[in-house]
Amino acid sequence: QRRTKGVTIVRPIVYGNIATPLPPRKTQETDHTHKWTVSVRGVNGEDISYYVKKVVFKLHETYQNPMRTIEQPPFEISETGWGEFELAIKLHFVPESNEKPVPLYHNLRLHPYEEDGTILSANKNKPVFTDPTEAMYQILTQH
Numbered sequence: 845q846r847r848t849k850g851v852t853i854v855r856p857i858v859y860g861n862i863a864t865p866l867p868p869r870k871t872q873e874t875d876h877t878h879k880w881t882v883s884v885r886g887v888n889g890e891d892i893s894y895y896v897k898k899v900v901f902k903l904h905e906t907y908q909n910p911m912r913t914i915e916q917p918p919f920e921i922s923e924t925g926w927g928e929f930e931l932a933i934k935l936h937f938v939p940e941s942n943e944k945p946v947p948l949y950h951n952l953r954l955h956p957y958e959e960d961g962t963i964l965s966a967n968k969n970k971p972v973f974t975d976p977t978e979a980m981y982q983i984l985t986q987h
């Protein structure tokens with residue numbers, strides 16, 4: 845794969861989670877207290893699927909099938925649970941890019957709540973493509 849030398853392209857992303865308490869009736873049936881969604885997005889909701897092939901979320905081992913792979917947008921997982929933990933997230937890029945996956949880490953937060961009962965915990969990252977392949981250069985710049 846030929847590379848475009850001397851070129852650096854940055855595509856900022858935001859990743860994080862929201863959580864809402866489950867209604868009391870639900871929490872009596874299970875020990876789960878919250879519903880949560882963890883997601884990876886472009887800033888301002890920009891579609892990232894033109895250069896992101898898939899996102900792998902590794903949940904806490906108390907979850908069934910903790911490795912969750914999402915291959916199209918929205919790149920997110922919704923679950924219910926009772927505890928906070930650190931998620932390992934891997935961003936895989938389109939094969940033309942010849943780029944290694946980028947590891948991300950996120951502390952899933954269930955508490956504290958905002959006034960409306962939701963919490964948002966977000967992180968930013970800027971995958972940097974240095975000397976991208978010519979194919980990736982086209983993909984990134986012609987979008």
Ligand code: SLL
Pocket residue numbers: 904906907908924925926927928929
């Ligand atoms: C804690 N270190 O003890 C953390 C682990 C794990 C949370 C939290 C599982 C839900 C299910 C779940 O909520 N795990 O049973 O499927 O706080």
